[in-house]
Amino acid sequence: MNAARFTFASLFCCLALMLGATGIAQSRESREIELSVLKDKVQGGMAGQMVGVGYGGPTEFRACAEIYEKDIKWQPSMIADALAQDDLYVEMTFTEVMDKYGLDAPIERYGEAFKDTKYLLFHANAAARRWLNNGVKPPMSGHPKYNLHAIDIDFQIEADFIGLMCPGMPQTAIDLCDRIGRVMNHGDGVYGGMFVAGMYAEAYFETDVEKVVEAGVACMPKGSKYRAIIEDVIAFHAAVPDDWRACWRFVYEKYEYQDPCPEGSLTPFNIDASINGAYIAIGLLYGDGDFEKTMEISTRCGQDSDCNPANAVGILGAMYGLGKLEDRWVGQLDKVVDKNFVHTNYSFNSFIESTMKRIQDAVKRAGGEVRDGRVHIPVQHPVPPALDEWSPGVPVASLQYDDDAWTWSGDWEEEEKGGYAALAAMVSHSGGNVATLEFSGSAISLVGYCTTNGGMAEVFIDGKRVGEINAYIVPGTFEQDLWHAYDLENGPHTVRIVTLDKADPRSIDSCRPAGGMGRADDRPKRFEIHRAVVFRPE
Numbered sequence: 001m002n003a004a005r006f007t008f009a010s011l012f013c014c015l016a017l018m019l020g021a022t023g024i025a026q027s028r029e030s031r032e033i034e035l036s037v038l039k040d041k042v043q044g045g046m047a048g049q050m051v052g053v054g055y056g057g058p059t060e061f062r063a064c065a066e067i068y069e070k071d072i073k074w075q076p077s078m079i080a081d082a083l084a085q086d087d088l089y090v091e092m093t094f095t096e097v098m099d100k101y102g103l104d105a106p107i108e109r110y111g112e113a114f115k116d117t118k119y120l121l122f123h124a125n126a127a128a129r130r131w132l133n134n135g136v137k138p139p140m141s142g143h144p145k146y147n148l149h150a151i152d153i154d155f156q157i158e159a160d161f162i163g164l165m166c167p168g169m170p171q172t173a174i175d176l177c178d179r180i181g182r183v184m185n186h187g188d189g190v191y192g193g194m195f196v197a198g199m200y201a202e203a204y205f206e207t208d209v210e211k212v213v214e215a216g217v218a219c220m221p222k223g224s225k226y227r228a229i230i231e232d233v234i235a236f237h238a239a240v241p242d243d244w245r246a247c248w249r250f251v252y253e254k255y256e257y258q259d260p261c262p263e264g265s266l267t268p269f270n271i272d273a274s275i276n277g278a279y280i281a282i283g284l285l286y287g288d289g290d291f292e293k294t295m296e297i298s299t300r301c302g303q304d305s306d307c308n309p310a311n312a313v314g315i316l317g318a319m320y321g322l323g324k325l326e327d328r329w330v331g332q333l334d335k336v337v338d339k340n341f342v343h344t345n346y347s348f349n350s351f352i353e354s355t356m357k358r359i360q361d362a363v364k365r366a367g368g369e370v371r372d373g374r375v376h377i378p379v380q381h382p383v384p385p386a387l388d389e390w391s392p393g394v395p396v397a398s399l400q401y402d403d404d405a406w407t408w409s410g411d412w413e414e415e416e417k418g419g420y421a422a423l424a425a426m427v428s429h430s431g432g433n434v435a436t437l438e439f440s441g442s443a444i445s446l447v448g449y450c451t452t453n454g455g456m457a458e459v460f461i462d463g464k465r466v467g468e469i470n471a472y473i474v475p476g477t478f479e480q481d482l483w484h485a486y487d488l489e490n491g492p493h494t495v496r497i498v499t500l501d502k503a504d505p506r507s508i509d510s511c512r513p514a515g516g517m518g519r520a521d522d523r524p525k526r527f528e529i530h531r532a533v534v535f536r537p538e
Contacts, residue, residue: 024471030167031205031377032300040239040321041134042355043165048317051329052310056299063302064420065268076332083341087310091158092344110183113136119343124149126477128184133474139182142179144390148481150186153273156297159193159309160314163200165358170382172362174219187389188226192273196311203319209284221387225426226274234404237285251278255430260481262350265395265533283312291316347508392443392486393535401426425528431501443486443535448528449518450479451511455503455525460496471527472504478514499527
């Protein structure tokens with residue numbers, strides 16, 4: 001009896017001390033956190049994201065398929081660079097939808113808002129906006145039937161806002177990711193958002209980064225490639241805990257050249273969500289909870305090296321709270337807290353207030369409550385969705401337009417490589433020009449820039465007409481996947497493209513390259529072909 005009293009009293013005192021010292025308490029049934037502590041953690045998560053993207057920004061894609069070994073310079077004023085980063089402003093489009101229409105806003109609302117955005121977009125985001133503007137509704141705008149970038153990084157870099165609004169609520173985060181992420185992604189592209197959001201959810205209550213990473217893994221379906229790569233990183237870290245470069249080499253050798261993205265296939269560039277997610281995990285695990293070390297490692301891993309540290313130290317920011325971040329990182333945050341992120345109606349301060357309101361709504365929806373200045377959050381055990389993965393196979397050949405596999409007839413013009421990202425290509429401005437390609441594989445991607453003065457073409461596979469290609473795209477949208485087909489019988493095939501003497505009614509007479517990328521062209525009905533990427537089964 002006395003022992004029982006002692007045990008209960010000791011437990012009560014421990015919980016009381018914990019809550020008094022940190023503002024956080026936990027039992028088997030719920031987790032509790034003071035509102036003031038919660039707000040500090042939300043601020044820390046957002047500030048961490050801003051610092052990470054500013055720190056890594058100058059290195060973005062400067063190291064592809066290699067470790068970035070140059071000096072990385074940081075000045076506190078660089079936090080202002082985050083105001084113009086897609087890592088931040090895209091997620092605020094979805095934040096605004098939720099603020100307007102509530103937690104139950106259907107995916108169609110997110111698609112409508114995203115379709116009408118004007119900011120510069122790339123990869124899965126760009127493809128989604130292309131197809132949304134061509135009448136394709138979500139979730140098909142993120143489905144590989146239309147969007148070859150379905151497993152790119154895009155939703156992963158935008159899921160922070162979901163994690164921030166789901167403290168201790170991984171299932172709520174999973175459900176929101178499974179709805180919103182399908183606007184632009186599918187399969188591993190959505191699971192990457194679940195991984196990131198799940199880590200944020202756990203970081204509010206956990207300071208062991210290994211447990212935080214494991215909590216993110218638990219939010220993804222078993223059997224997915226994404227989950228497998230992160231489990232590989234965890235296992236490697238357990239075996240070799242002091243050499244992150246060795247872990248990087250392991251990931252590189254096993255996974256690097258499987259990216260189906262038209263820009264990345266069989267090139268050093270890799271925008272695949274899972275390999276960039278591995279770099280987030282490497283940064284967190286080998287950074288061992290240290291803000292600077294985590295950020296440096298995830299940046300030096302290369303590839304999308306502003307997004308990856310933004311995710312990694314955003315999670316640490318939520319773990320520690322703004323009050324514990326050093327002035328050398330956030331000392332000039334106060335100069336920008338009331339400035340809006342570009343293309344949005346949100347500043348740092350207004351985003352924090354918005355997030356705090358959504359947290360309380362989500363907590364109440366989950367069966368919790370806000371009482372006496374504390375948030376009481378029921379414990380959630382994550383149940384990932386059923387596995388719905390997709391892969392076109394492994395890229396095995398890149399057939400440039402001047403490869404012998406191509407035959408050209410009609411009025412095609414050869415353009416040499418020009419300025420930044422202007423690829424060498426064959427270009428048509430009229431109808432009746434024919435390009436024929438012989439290849440052997442089970443999937444193919446036709447690569448060439450879509451443009452604001454894009455033309456159209458018919459496409460045939462093995463003599464059968466399979467549809468039309470519309471190379472028009474709305475301004476500010478950078479997309480190279482003209483057309484693709486997968487699930488073909490693995491073997492020899494013939495693709496024939498016949499240009500049409502017509503264009504989308506929206507197509508204008510002068511091409512405006514996205515962000516200065518591509519080639520300016522004042523002639524209408526531009527249809528260009530750079531290369532084809534061929535895939536075979538894994």
